[in-house]
Amino acid sequence: xxxxxxxxxxxxxxxxxxxxxxxxxxxxxxxxxxxxxxxxxxxxxxxxxxxxxxxxxxxxxxxxxxxxxxxxxxxxxxxxxxxxxxxxxxxxxxxxxxxxxxxxxxxxxxxxxxxxxxxxxxxxxxxxxxxxxxxxxxxxxxxxxxxxxxxxxxxxxxxxxxxxxxxxxxxxxxxxxxxxxxxxxxxxxxxxxxxxxxxxxxxxxxxxxxxxxxxxxxxxxxxxxxxxxxxxxxxxxxxxxxxxxxxxxxxxxxxxxxxxxxxxxxxxxxxxxxxxxx
Amino acid sequence: xxxxxxxxxxxxxxxxxxxxxxxxxxxxxxxxxxxxxxxxxxxxxxxxxxxxxxxxxxxxxxxxxxxxxxxxxxxxxxxxxxxxxxxxxxxxxxxxxxxxxxxxxxxxxxxxxxxxxxxxxxxxxxxxxxxxxxxxxxxxxxxxxxxxxxxxxxxxxxxxxxxxxxxxxxxxxxxxxxxxxxxxxxxxxxxxxxxxxxxxxxxxxxxxxxxxxxxxxxxxxxxxxxxxxxxxxxxxxxxxxxxxxxxxxxxxxxxxxxxxxxxxxxxxxxxxxxxxxxxxxxxxxxxxxxxxxxxxxxxxxxxx
Numbered sequence: 001x002x003x004x005x006x007x008x009x010x011x012x013x014x015x016x017x018x019x020x021x022x023x024x025x026x027x028x029x030x031x032x033x034x035x036x037x038x039x040x041x042x043x044x045x046x047x048x049x050x051x052x053x054x055x056x057x058x059x060x061x062x063x064x065x066x067x068x069x070x071x072x073x074x075x076x077x078x079x080x081x082x083x084x085x086x087x088x089x090x091x092x093x094x095x096x097x098x099x100x101x102x103x104x105x106x107x108x109x110x111x112x113x114x115x116x117x118x119x120x121x122x123x124x125x126x127x128x129x130x131x132x133x134x135x136x137x138x139x140x141x142x143x144x145x146x147x148x149x150x151x152x153x154x155x156x157x158x159x160x161x162x163x164x165x166x167x168x169x170x171x172x173x174x175x176x177x178x179x180x181x182x183x184x185x186x187x188x189x190x191x192x193x194x195x196x197x198x199x200x201x202x203x204x205x206x207x208x209x210x211x212x213x214x215x216x217x218x219x220x221x222x223x224x225x226x227x228x229x230x231x232x233x234x235x236x237x238x239x240x241x242x243x244x245x246x247x248x249x250x251x252x253x254x255x256x257x258x259x260x261x262x263x264x265x266x267x268x269x270x271x272x273x274x275x276x277x278x
Numbered sequence: 279x280x281x282x283x284x285x286x287x288x289x290x291x292x293x294x295x296x297x298x299x300x301x302x303x304x305x306x307x308x309x310x311x312x313x314x315x316x317x318x319x320x321x322x323x324x325x326x327x328x329x330x331x332x333x334x335x336x337x338x339x340x341x342x343x344x345x346x347x348x349x350x351x352x353x354x355x356x357x358x359x360x361x362x363x364x365x366x367x368x369x370x371x372x373x374x375x376x377x378x379x380x381x382x383x384x385x386x387x388x389x390x391x392x393x394x395x396x397x398x399x400x401x402x403x404x405x406x407x408x409x410x411x412x413x414x415x416x417x418x419x420x421x422x423x424x425x426x427x428x429x430x431x432x433x434x435x436x437x438x439x440x441x442x443x444x445x446x447x448x449x450x451x452x453x454x455x456x457x458x459x460x461x462x463x464x465x466x467x468x469x470x471x472x473x474x475x476x477x478x479x480x481x482x483x484x485x486x487x488x489x490x491x492x493x494x495x496x497x498x499x500x501x502x503x504x505x506x507x508x509x510x511x512x513x514x515x516x517x518x519x520x521x522x523x524x525x526x527x528x529x530x531x532x533x534x535x536x537x538x539x540x541x542x543x544x545x546x547x548x549x550x551x552x553x554x555x556x557x558x559x560x561x562x563x564x565x566x567x568x569x570x571x572x573x574x575x576x577x578x579x580x581x582x
Contacts (some may be wrong), residue, residue, distance in 0.1 A: 111484075118481040122499040122576040131495070134486045161328065162576045178485075 014054055034140035037217050038098040038185035039064040040085065044213065045094035047080055054080045055253040056242035058094070067212055067219040069229030071274065072239035078222045079190055081239070085220060086110040086188045111184040113192040117175040119163040125174050126150065126159040132178035149177035149243040152211060173207065180211060187212075193228065202258060209256070226274065230267045231256055238274055246273050259271050364546035369553065372546040381535070386554060389524065389531040393516050395559075396455025401512060403456070404463030405505070406423070412471025413497065422468075429461045434522055446527030451520065459512035459521040466508025470501030503577060506570045513562045519556060 007265060020143040040062040054077040062068050070078045083089045084096060087110065098108035111132070119128045129149050131141035137145075150156045153173040163171055172192060179187060189208070193201045193234050209232055212219050223229050238246035250266060271277075346366050352358040353365030361370075376382035407425065411418040433454060444450040474497050482496045524533020532551050539547030574580040 042393075086484065088480070107560060114477070114481075116477060118477050120478060120496065120499070122502075123495070131485050131487075135491055163575065164578050276491075 002199055004095075025274075028213070036100055036106060036185055037064045038100060038106050038110075039066070039096045039218055040186070040220070041099055043095045043097075045081070045084065045096065046092045047077070047084065047089070048092045054104070054242055055084075055091070058242075058244060059246065062218060064099070064222070065216050065218055067233045069221045069233035069236045070239055071223060071225060071226055071229050071236060073274065074224065076239045077242045078239050082188045082190050083145045083160060083218060085186070086112045088112070106185065108186045109182065109184050110186040110188060111179040111182070112188040112190060113172075113175050113179050115191040115194045117163070117171040119171055119174055119178075121163055123163075124159065124163050125155070125163060125166070128163060129176055129177045129181050132181040134182065145181050146177070147233070149181040150174070151180070152180065152214075153177045153207060167200075169196050169204060172196060172204065176208070180215065183215070184217050186218045186220070187215065189219065189223075192221075194223070201228070208232060226270050227258075227263075227267050230263050230270065231258060236266075236270060238270065246270070296560075315330050339489075361543070361545065364549055368546040369549050372544070372550045376547070376550070377533075385530060385532050385535045386558075389533070390522060390558070392451050392455065392524075392531065393520050393562075396452055397459050397512065398522070399452065400456030400459040401463045401509070404460040404512075405467050407468075408464045408467025408505075408508075408545060409471060409493075409498075409501075410420050412468050412501070413493070425461070425464060428467070433457045433519065437523070437526060446529075451523045451528065453501060454523045455516055455519045458515040462511040463505070463508040466504045466511070467501060470504025470508075471497055473504065474500035503574055503580075506566065506574070510563065510570075511565060514559070517559050517562070521555060 001057070009225050022204055040060065042058050042060040045055055045058040045060075046053075058081065070081065072078050080089070084091050087260055094225065098106050098110075100106040105273065119125075120131065123131070126143055126146040129146035130137070133145060147156060147159055153176055155170060155173050155177065158166060158174075166174065172195075176192070192208075193204050196204060205228060212232075219233075221229065221232060226236075236246075236248045237244055240250075248266070249268065251262065255266060256263065307559045349358070351365070353360070353363070353368075356366075364372075373382070406420060411422050411425075436457070439455070440453055442449045444453060478496050478500065479492065482492045487495065493564075520531075521533050524531045525537050528534040528537075532554055536548050536551035539551070571580050
């Protein structure tokens, strides 16, 4: 992907919305050399914690821009794998590389969204999002980018609030905006919707799906909710006792809907496999 | 018939509501009972609420004011002897006299300066040690045990030694006050830093915060509620230490004023000194609370 003049990662948010706050949006110099979406290549990844052999040789290729879901029972090593991808942990053996569109190694600019939003309660919502830009960004730029990211998760009007004033779903949307604001090449999602109620979760799934389609980053979702995995991902990987036991492509078919019979059938097959029923 | 009755009753009620309650007891046919009850209830309800609202503001002062009034009554009627306890009026007179002569301003100024400098010196040391030990394992291993041992020595027990070291000059009071405030601030800062949510620290690391910005954006604000607890606790110890050290050895300050007054049996001045300590203590607490509410506005527990 050639790097042109700076384009905001969240350009689909109309500037009209922002002009209520800022008279004239200006180009952002700091991200002119912005990161590009990164594919993944894992070779023989192993992870041990003492005697506990969590990952036993994972080989996986994820093309640029794919949405992969990793499902499996508790303790199958899926969260560990995700932490390795974003550099929160080092693998005991094996190699992780991040590849651009043309197959050359790139800096992934990986971001992770956890099950808990992990917002700083003493920062306003906008300042929390600006944390995602890292240091060295002028305050004004940070605020404007934060507003843009918040608009992308439909929370622009909450920019000045304390996180304690928000609902659980809104907080998680702020966490998503924080992860997206720096235009990640790879977004890791560690059960990001696990703590939300069923209806909020469906709304959030649609939001995640929309944002992913607009921004084109590579996404790796860890979840124990098979229907969520099937709804969001291009490809579902089942992890069982530290090994990949199933790697399934989900047929693309335009807009997905909850309750789609094709998806329901795939979901049934996956559940059978995970639970060991034939 | 029935409709007419209901209708007239309704009008009665409206009339009663519009007029003041006393008007309903005036001449004219007395309204039906039910209507009268409804009317008075409707009229009196808002006033009950407003009374409850204003009560909140002066309620905390009810007890102190009552005690002072009782005290004055006791003194005026001779139940309380002047030699044991001067009357509030006598204390006020002493206050006025000292205020006019300028002694009071000087003594309060001297004591205040001692308190603040002790707090700044001891508080800074405690704060820095607390942060260092909270953040660095090495620093904690080097100093925490020593500090915990020193903490258990009542700092006022060091007065004889302090007098030998520093004499009765300013250094002795400064040393004692600093020592007194150091430990509560140290302990609470340390505790606050250690209890900052590890998940937030991890988040900060993932987002590439430098050590300094991790401290500024995550660790310090996270420890702040606990640091304020330490500060308010330290303020109490600060006044206590100052009173004691000024009574033992000083030639100025509120403690000195009280001690000199005792030698001349001027109970009014002694009591005045106590009142001033109480007011200064309250003032310090109000300042600390205001700072707390400002700094911790994000925390639901400190809002309003």
